[in-house]
Amino acid sequence: MIREKLEEFYSFVFEKELLDEIEQVGVYKKLRENELLVDLGDQMKGVPLLLDGAIKIVREDKKGEEILLYFLERGDTCASSFASAISNGKCGIRAIAEKESEIIFLPKEKLDDWLVKYKSWRNFVIDSYNIRLNEMMETIDTLAFMKMDERLYKYLTDKAQILRETTLKTTHQDIAYDMHTSRVVISRLLKQLENEGKIKLNRNRIEILQF
Amino acid sequence: MIREKLEEFYSFVFEKELLDEIEQVGVYKKLRENELLVDLGDQMKGVPLLLDGAIKIVREDKKGEEILLYFLERGDTCASSFASAISNGKCGIRAIAEKESEIIFLPKEKLDDWLVKYKSWRNFVIDSYNIRLNEMMETIDTLAFMKMDERLYKYLTDKAQILRETTLKTTHQDIAYDMHTSRVVISRLLKQLENEGKIKLNRNRIEILQF
């Protein structure tokens, strides 16, 4: 069962021997929607490999103010926890399942061994870091260069793509938390997007008409 | 000469054998103030190891709008170019010497070999990525959670620390470029900081009184 999923998303990424090892030492875990995977300040005992689903990565500052960093999809891993696992440091983010998800936990003891043994693992780790750095840069671009209405539209379309649905089940308040603004602002801009014909609003539900 | 500098900052980081290799294949380069080290879209043929000085890393979007990401100090390397070098991809940033700096260029052919051969190199690479990820998160925090006046004060004090000087030689316009805002806004807020007794303003010169 685990092997199937592993083959499906990772057979072109990892060598056969590494897949075998992962199957042996990896711990499979299923996450419910909204289940907390990593919290701020956690010390990771391993890294999660995402088999299926979607994970939301959120940053929080001292005052408890939140902002969405990015989403993880299947095939992704959490670079931030890799860091934390290998160096026994703390994790600066929070990870929450956006929908039911499946992961494999890889114990931290193996991470360095595999860097030596498997070229495919080195590539995977480096690639993961790069993808994450680029994702962060995109977040910075969004914050630095875009206005709220653009950011909101991007948020909606990005989230729809990650979840593979054109209708989002969410409230204005939840969006406001992710974007670190107030509910009233979101309601105002959503209404504006609706008037432009880009979305259709309903209670607890936003339908995206244009991508 | 190179060996001395290498020993000074990297003897506690790298194994002796690796230092030897670096000395053999590394290319030493001196950068003038404001010299361009990496430009947007560059394909890196190696990674720079910073021996001394300070490098400013800037992000630019399609419309040519800029924003400062962070500074590199001695002992740092540019994670973004590591990515680019190993995967032959393009670099999403621009790197400019903030003051006279010295670097060693490591050819990309060695990067993967060293990951296999040297534990210290693996640690260094992973650490570098982590430091960069954390730096990016701090940038995101700054953009998402702080107002302009706070951001400006942080910019001034951060820059002073990197350059190891309490007086910055800069113009309001230059600060405005780094922070992606307008000169008038910066002048207004600088005056405010001066009135609060935190800084002292002069033509082409800002003295920081409180840290």
Next chain:
DNA sequence: AATTCACTGTAACCAATGTTACAAAACTCT
């Protein structure tokens, strides 16, 4: 000393975002 140029100060105005307050609508639970 007079001229020129880059840099700084400031006012007045505008646009975007954030806040407060309240009403209406939609759903839940008895």
Next chain:
DNA sequence: AGAGTTTTGTAACATTGGTTACAGTGAATT
């Protein structure tokens, strides 16, 4: 159906940041 709860819509207002315009100031050059 009625009461309570959550979500949404909207107005009015405050604050922050961005823009335009222009004057002043200091340094450099002729």
